[in-house]
Structure formats: C-alpha cells, structure tokens
Amino acid sequence: MALKRMDNVGIVVDDLEEVVAFFRELGLELEGRGMIEGEWAGRVTGLGDQCVEIAMMRTPDGHSRLELSRFIRPPVVADHSNAPVNALGYLRVMFAVDDLDETLDRLGKRGAQLVGEVVRYEDAYRLCYIRGPGGLLIGLAQELG
Template identity: 65%
Template sequence: MTKSKLLEMHNVGIVVESLDKAVSFFEEIGLTLEGRMVVAGEWAGQVTGLGNQEVEIAMMVTPDGHTRLELSKFLSPKTIADHRTAPVNSLGYLRIMFRVDNLDELLSRLTKYGAKIVGEVVQFENIYRLCYIRGVEGLLIGLAEQLGSQTATDILENT
C-alpha cells in the first residue's frame, strides 16, 4: 500500500458569536468571502462528535487562494466553552498569523473593529515588523510586515 502524503493545508476553523462581524473583520485584513452556508444534520455531527448539529459557516480565502479560514457559528448545539481571551501561552489554539504589506495602515483600519495591540509592534532583525492584536470577539491575531526578501524560514533553514 502506498503511504498517504500531505497535499496542502486547506483551512483553519474558528467558532465565533457573530458571523457578520467576523467576516467584516477578516475582509478588512484582506481575506475574501468564498461562500456562506448552513451545515446541518446528523452526518455533520458524526464528523465532529456532537451528534445532530446546525452550524452556519463562512469560508474566507487568502488573496493567493491557497489558505482558507472557516468561521463557524453554532446554532445547535450551543457553544459550551470560551477560550478566545486566553493568553498566548495557553494550551490549544494560539493565534493565526497573517503577512501584510503595510502594518501601520492596517492597524489604523482595524481599530474601528475594536482591535487592540496586545503588546507592542516590534521589529525582528531586518526581516519583519510584527505584533499580536485582539481582534473581533477577542480573537488573537498575529500581523507581520516583511521588510526585505529574507524570511524567518530562511533563517531556520540556515541554522
């Protein structure tokens, strides 16, 4: 039998309270709404282990078309836990990091969505300016502006 191989990372899923607010926020960052629908029924619950469920999802896609963010609002069963405002050193979901082309301009636009910088905007060598923000619904988002042609991956590969 041929060993299965990874083909791509398709999406990351985040559960939110307001799909409309989350879609608007991630559109402001630069993702595009690819589609929106309700997924319901026992078959869906067989995948998640929740039994009969009803979830409204919005699939967002990055400009390069390679990566997606699936935003979900559970209609039933209701959500039972909230980890959105946990600090960065918590177990489980940490954050999503986006590479952007003008960090300061984007930060000024995201403030109208209630985004707040967690610490400071810092510079990592001559490679990135970056920060963490608490975005819509308290989600932890990383934003990085690449300064030159070298990336953090380049550094890791040369160590």
C-alpha cells in the same frame, strides 16, 4: 502517502457578521456561506444533532482559508477568547501584510486592539498581535527589505 496541503483553520465565533466584516477589512475574500446540519455533520464532529452557520474566507493568494463557524446547536461549551498566547490549544492565526501601520489603522476602526506592542525581529519582520472581534487573537507580520 504525502500531505497535499492545509485546507483551512476553523474558528468558532459568536457574531459571524462582525467577524466576516473584520476579515474582509483585513483583505480576505468571502468564498461562501451556508448552513451545515444533518446526521452526517454530527458524525464527523462527534456532536450529534448540530446546526452551524459557516463562512469560508480565502486569502488573496488563494492558498489559505479560514472557516468561521457560529454554532446554533449545540451551544458553545467553552470560551478561550481571552486566553493568553501561551495557553494550550490553537490560539492565533498569523497573516503577512504589506503595511503593518496602515493595517493596524484600518482594523483599529473595527475595534481591533494591539496586544503588547509592534516589535522588530532583526532586519526581517515587524510583528504584532491584535485582539479582533470576540477576542480573536491575530498575528500580523510585515516583511522588511
């Protein structure tokens, strides 16, 4: 049996409106929104009685998705939003962009802050990490050449 694809990466957020607007500014498309609740949902996650508002965001090429979730119940139990990149767990998502400087300018107007600095990796990429809404750690990469 072979792996077919990666469907999405899930990110728990506090302010769904702000995060959706941020990722739209980055260039993702809102694929859909909705409430997830009921006995079946709690069985899948192991959380029991849950109510979650989600927004599914899709990259322009249609191959990758982010599932943004705002938990109404049960409440969020941990906050990793300020964890450094070397902390255990899933901490960042990396996006390829056409123009890194222009992207940083647009996202900076939405409150994104550069972590460290923009660096050049050989003749292949310009790279950086930013902190977005709620402290989300996001990588940006511009291919060179």
